[in-house]
Amino acid sequence: MRWCGRASGLARPRANQTTIGVLEHNLLGIPPEPGTAAALVVAFRRAGTCLTHRPLDVTTASDAQRIARCASCGNRMHLGDAGEWVVTAAS
Ligand SMILES: [Zn+2]
Structure with a gap:
């Protein structure tokens, strides 16, 4: 019997870069990378809205x-x- 589970097929931990960027901004005051979704979220927040x-x-x-x-x-x-x-x- 062949082992069909390949290492590359395993679920990798998924980091939500947007959430991380926003959290860094919220908790640590680190501005998100310009042009990223996180930067967009923070910009929208400054405008008083979000997606x-x-x-x-x-x-x-x-x-x-x-x-x-x-x-x-x-x-x-x-x-x-x-x-x-x-x-x-x-x-
Ligand atoms: Zn909102």
């Missing part, structure tokens, strides 16, 4: 409505009438 918001529910008992923060851009969000997370307009 895909990743709302994390941070609602507490004292909140009148469901509150979240985007894990990517940090924008405050709330659950809109349509049942979808929308960025809360800065007032």
